Amino acid sequence: MTENDFSRRDFLKVLGWGGTAVALSGCGNTSIQDGQETVTSYVTLPSYVTPSISNYFNSTCAQCDAGCNIMGRVREGRVLKAEGNPNSPINRGRMCGLGLSGVQAHYNPDRVREPLLRTGDKGETITWDKALGLINEKLNGTKGTEIAFVTGGMSGHVQALLGNYMDELGSKNHFSYEAISPAVLRAANKKAYGESMPRYRIDKARVVVSFGADFLGAWVSPVHFSQQYAQFRKGSRPEGRGVLVQIEPKMTLTGANADRWIAVRPGTEGVLALGIINALGKAGLSIPADIAAVSHEYTTERTSKETDVSAEQIEKLAALLKERTPSLVLAGGAAEGYAHGSQNAAAIALLNRVLGNVGKTLEASASVPFPQIAPTVGSRSSLIALNDGLAAGKYKVVFSYGVNPVFSAPASMKFKDNFAKADFKVAFAQYMDETALAADLILPLDSAMEDWATVVPEYMAAPEGAGSNAYAQMSFRQPMMEKVFPDTRGVGDILLALLKQRTADKYKEFEDFYSYLRSAVLKNKVALGGKAGDDDEVFWNETLSKGIVPLKGIAGSVSAKASAAGLKLPVPTDADPSYPLRLIPAVSASMRDGRNANEPWLQESPDPLTTIVWDSWVEINPKTAAKLGIVEGDIVEVTSKSGSIKTQAYLFPGIHPDAVSVPVGYGHEAMGRYARGVGANVFGMLDSVFDKETGELALNETSVKISKTGQRVIIVKEEGPVGGSQAGKPKIAVQVSADKVDLSKEV
Amino acid sequence: MKCFLRSLTLLVGLFFYASSHATDALPTLTTPDDVGPVVEQPIEFPHFRHAGDAKDGGMQINCMYCHTYARRSMVAGIPPIQKCIGCHQSIESVRDKPRIQKLFEYWDAKKPIPWKKVHDLPDFVRFNHERHIQRFYFQQDRPYQEVCGYCHGNVKAMTVAQRQKPITMGWCASCHQKDHPVSANSSETGHGPNDCFTCHK
Numbered sequence: 048m049t050e051n052d053f054s055r056r057d058f059l060k061v062l063g064w065g066g067t068a069v070a071l072s073g074c075g076n077t078s079i080q081d082g083q084e085t086v087t088s089y090v091t092l093p094s095y096v097t098p099s100i101s102n103y104f105n106s107t108c109a110q111c112d113a114g115c116n117i118m119g120r121v122r123e124g125r126v127l128k129a130e131g132n133p134n135s136p137i138n139r140g141r142m143c144g145l146g147l148s149g150v151q152a153h154y155n156p157d158r159v160r161e162p163l164l165r166t167g168d169k170g171e172t173i174t175w176d177k178a179l180g181l182i183n184e185k186l187n188g189t190k191g192t193e194i195a196f197v198t199g200g201m202s203g204h205v206q207a208l209l210g211n212y213m214d215e216l217g218s219k220n221h222f223s224y225e226a227i228s229p230a231v232l233r234a235a236n237k238k239a240y241g242e243s244m245p246r247y248r249i250d251k252a253r254v255v256v257s258f259g260a261d262f263l264g265a266w267v268s269p270v271h272f273s274q275q276y277a278q279f280r281k282g283s284r285p286e287g288r289g290v291l292v293q294i295e296p297k298m299t300l301t302g303a304n305a306d307r308w309i310a311v312r313p314g315t316e317g318v319l320a321l322g323i324i325n326a327l328g329k330a331g332l333s334i335p336a337d338i339a340a341v342s343h344e345y346t347t348e349r350t351s352k353e354t355d356v357s358a359e360q361i362e363k364l365a366a367l368l369k370e371r372t373p374s375l376v377l378a379g380g381a382a383e384g385y386a387h388g389s390q391n392a393a394a395i396a397l398l399n400r401v402l403g404n405v406g407k408t409l410e411a412s413a414s415v416p417f418p419q420i421a422p423t424v425g426s427r428s429s430l431i432a433l434n435d436g437l438a439a440g441k442y443k444v445v446f447s448y449g450v451n452p453v454f455s456a457p458a459s460m461k462f463k464d465n466f467a468k469a470d471f472k473v474a475f476a477q478y479m480d481e482t483a484l485a486a487d488l489i490l491p492l493d494s495a496m497e498d499w500a501t502v503v504p505e506y507m508a509a510p511e512g513a514g515s516n517a518y519a520q521m522s523f524r525q526p527m528m529e530k531v532f533p534d535t536r537g538v539g540d541i542l543l544a545l546l547k548q549r550t551a552d553k554y555k556e557f558e559d560f561y562s563y564l565r566s567a568v569l570k571n572k573v574a575l576g577g578k579a580g581d582d583d584e585v586f587w588n589e590t591l592s593k594g595i596v597p598l599k600g601i602a603g604s605v606s607a608k609a610s611a612a613g614l615k616l617p618v619p620t621d622a623d624p625s626y627p628l629r630l631i632p633a634v635s636a637s638m639r640d641g642r643n644a645n646e647p648w649l650q651e652s653p654d655p656l657t658t659i660v661w662d663s664w665v666e667i668n669p670k671t672a673a674k675l676g677i678v679e680g681d682i683v684e685v686t687s688k689s690g691s692i693k694t695q696a697y698l699f700p701g702i703h704p705d706a707v708s709v710p711v712g713y714g715h716e717a718m719g720r721y722a723r724g725v726g727a728n729v730f731g732m733l734d735s736v737f738d739k740e741t742g743e744l745a746l747n748e749t750s751v752k753i754s755k756t757g758q759r760v761i762i763v764k765e766e767g768p769v770g771g772s773q774a775g776k777p778k779i780a781v782q783v784s785a786d787k788v789d790l791s792k793e794v
Numbered sequence: 795m796k797c798f799l800r801s802l803t804l805l806v807g808l809f810f811y812a813s814s815h816a817t818d819a820l821p822t823l824t825t826p827d828d829v830g831p832v833v834e835q836p837i838e839f840p841h842f843r844h845a846g847d848a849k850d851g852g853m854q855i856n857c858m859y860c861h862t863y864a865r866r867s868m869v870a871g872i873p874p875i876q877k878c879i880g881c882h883q884s885i886e887s888v889r890d891k892p893r894i895q896k897l898f899e900y901w902d903a904k905k906p907i908p909w910k911k912v913h914d915l916p917d918f919v920r921f922n923h924e925r926h927i928q929r930f931y932f933q934q935d936r937p938y939q940e941v942c943g944y945c946h947g948n949v950k951a952m953t954v955a956q957r958q959k960p961i962t963m964g965w966c967a968s969c970h971q972k973d974h975p976v977s978a979n980s981s982e983t984g985h986g987p988n989d990c991f992t993c994h995k
Binding site for chain 2: 084
């Protein structure tokens with residue numbers, strides 16, 4: 048090309064014209080292909096189907112634990128898209144990108160299609176009869192105490208069946224595990240307000256101070272909070288437009304939306320909270336004596352020194368909180384991932400008590416009146432218990448469902464090796480993920496769009512109006528279409544078949560999980576909002592078509608009982624010089640803990656802050672990067688005491704200079720073509736440090752060092768060059784290069 | 795300059811190459827050549843028997859009795875077998891005819907009939923039956939056989955359908971550019987839309 052100066056540009060020009068000429072010549076009959084394709088008619092047609100017109104079926108999203116109510120758009124027997132159910136108090140007709148990608152979990156080409164049995168290093172396809180028979184055989188002669196179940200967060204009738212099955216086996220070893228779980232928050236809330244998941248009312252607050260709670264991105268129930276946030280930001284609200292302050296060492300999506308974003312030194316969130324309480328006291332707010340006894344030590348000077356937040360910022364923040372009530376203070380993952388995470392959360396909860404928010408912007412929630420279907424929430428501490436049991440050889444048969452601990456456990460736990468010690472491992476799996484690969488028997492599951500289930504969300508959102516304090520709900524998940532792969536089965540159906548092996552008589556009236564669910568719902572018709580005289584068929588169909596069953600729940604109560612007694616925050620120490628930087632594993636709105644990494648829409652949708660696609664990255668503050676001589680695109684090695692990863696460097700002013708951040712969820716070694724080998728797995732390199740009170744893995748307690756490998760790549764991202772011109776046009780705004788931006792000084 | 799000449803040569807060459815094909819396939823309006831190929835169907839369905847005039851032994855059934863979605867949806871729809879059986883289960887006189895026997899075979903096996911598409915538009919084109927039927931049949935009150943016939947020809951005289959019109963963009967546009975009265979009793983006229991994205995996906 049270069050030697051005869053016929054450039055790429057000329058070539059493209061010619062190609063363009065040539066293409067037009069070819070297209071023009073193609074306007075004849077060539078594009079009509081009579082008699083080539085088949086147009087298959089229905090044999091019989093349900094009265095509600097009109098070809099080419101969509102039907103909508105109400106169901107429940109399975110992409111995260113928020114349990115948003117969705118409607119599946121179904122055309123000619125295929126589900127095409129998920130929409131939000133407008134009658135849902137959770138998502139109120141809205142969806143997030145993660146939820147929308149649910150169809151890719153359903154149509155995914157890498158789904159497991161038949162039961163697989165491992166023999167040595169090879170797997171073979173077996174029939175369902177053989178698979179279920181094999182489980183029966185292995186369980187005979189195994190004591191209940193030697194059988195363990197590891198699942199994600201669960202609820203509803205599948206959980207009830209699992210409970211029954213475990214009772215039949217005499218096993219009490221149910222480990223509910225979530226890699227990214229608000230477990231510290233639950234414990235701290237329970238202690239501070241008397242309820243583990245009170246209702247947050249961002250929409251009622253005049254100012255929200257969030258200590259690293261990414262409630263617009265990945266925290267608890269983000270679509271619900273986004274709705275509240277939209278109300279919060281309305282100037283036409285009686286309370287006026289709310290002010291959002293986000294305090295976190297690494298900017299999240301919520302931080303990017305905040306009026307003021309404050310980069311705090313990692314781990315000192317609790318210190319800052321007490322410093323603000325002290326400043327509030329100085330500004331004239333009355334502080335309860337027990338709190339003042341602790342907070343008076345945290346003078347503005349000391350707080351400023353320890354947290355890296357300027358004295359002026361602390362005083363401004365206190366003035367803002369004093370002036371605008373009610374406010375709401377949130378504690379999120381960024382504040383809790385430390386050995387003193389519970390203490391941090393407790394200190395932050397004190398702020399809500401001091402400011403009088405409890406009962407105003409923190410409301411009591413309600414729980415479902417049926418304990419068997421109430422949510423079992425997952426935590427990381429349960430995995431540690433399972434891991435210890437496995438290491439001690441306590442468990443012979445292990446069932447896993449809806450979790451991938453082999454991927455998300457830190458390498459230092461040696462979970463994979465311990466898992467291998469169990470004689471027989473059964474994975475209920477939709478994909479060949481890392482845990483399924485390590486199992487002996489893999490049972491292929493229906494997707495959430497093919498299966499029956501009921502779901503009770505942990506965060507119980509309520510509609511406005513009377514009775515909302517006792518509002519609880521159960522949501523239905525129903526099949527939207529025929530199975531994509533005929534030989535997969537629903538988890539409820541498998542559990543029922545397993546139960547029949549143990550106690551055939553009790554379950555003989557139920558042909559499948561559908562009939563079990565139907566009969567369970569009809570038996571409780573009155574409690575589920577029907578009347579005793581209602582026709583069963585009519586009631587069932589109406590309930591299903593709504594997808595949401597409002598229940599008269601058990602109303603909880605919140606009280607401002609947060610106490611400062613026993614609160615002890617460590618004085619920040621100087622970093623270990625050999626590992627000078629704090630690693631913050633970032634939870635992004637689309638990738639979460641990596642369970643959906645095989646959905647290409649999520650891989651290709653740019654990260655909201657860095658706009659990077661299809662890979663991991665490490666965020667480094669430009670100042671730190673300058674010191675280390677790193678520029679954007681350098682492949683760097685991030686090394687902790689427990690492991691290391693290699694990934695591309697991204698210079699990002701929205702991170703504290705003492706911290707670096709790598710998103711979790713990438714770096715799968717299995718899980719199909721879209722997930723395998725994309726990015727690096729940061730879970731593996733985390734140090735085994737635990738929160739002292741809850742025993743949760745402290746995600747942010749890993750210190751790292753960064754070294755250049757000498758390689759450099761061009762980062763694949765959506766954003767243009769920072770400070771560059773817009774495709775040759777005059778500059779549209781004053782642009783500051785990334786290393787000159789200091790976001791903590793903004794606003 | 796050298797580069798310009800080189801581009802020009804390539805461009806002119808490409809143009810001649812392409813246009814030599816273009817002239818071969820250039821469509822003219824509705825000639826016998828526009829008739830599509832005979833498509834072999836799993837059952838040789840006699841349209842003339844169902845829709846044909848009484849004098850020719852037909853039953854004069856409205857097209858939309860079977861292609862019932864044409865007035866409500868994008869597609870006219872191939873009737874479900876249920877529809878055929880609905881009538882044929884009580885028409886004993888033709889029950890032993892080979893085509894009817896074949897129909898019942900499909901019905902008994904609950905298997906759909908793999909009909910071949912006769913009017914198969916390319917995937918980037920959207921055609922909406924509902925709009926055309928609503929406009930010409932319901933608003934302008936024209937006879938259904940005429941309305942359906944604009945595009946499908948004289949189906950009532952056919953056994954299995956065979957394409958009668960070119961169904962190309964030029965052919966569609968030739969009608970969309972004509973002025974039509976907007977309703978049966980109106981002197982006001984209008985024409986079909988000419989926006990690209992009305993038809994092109």
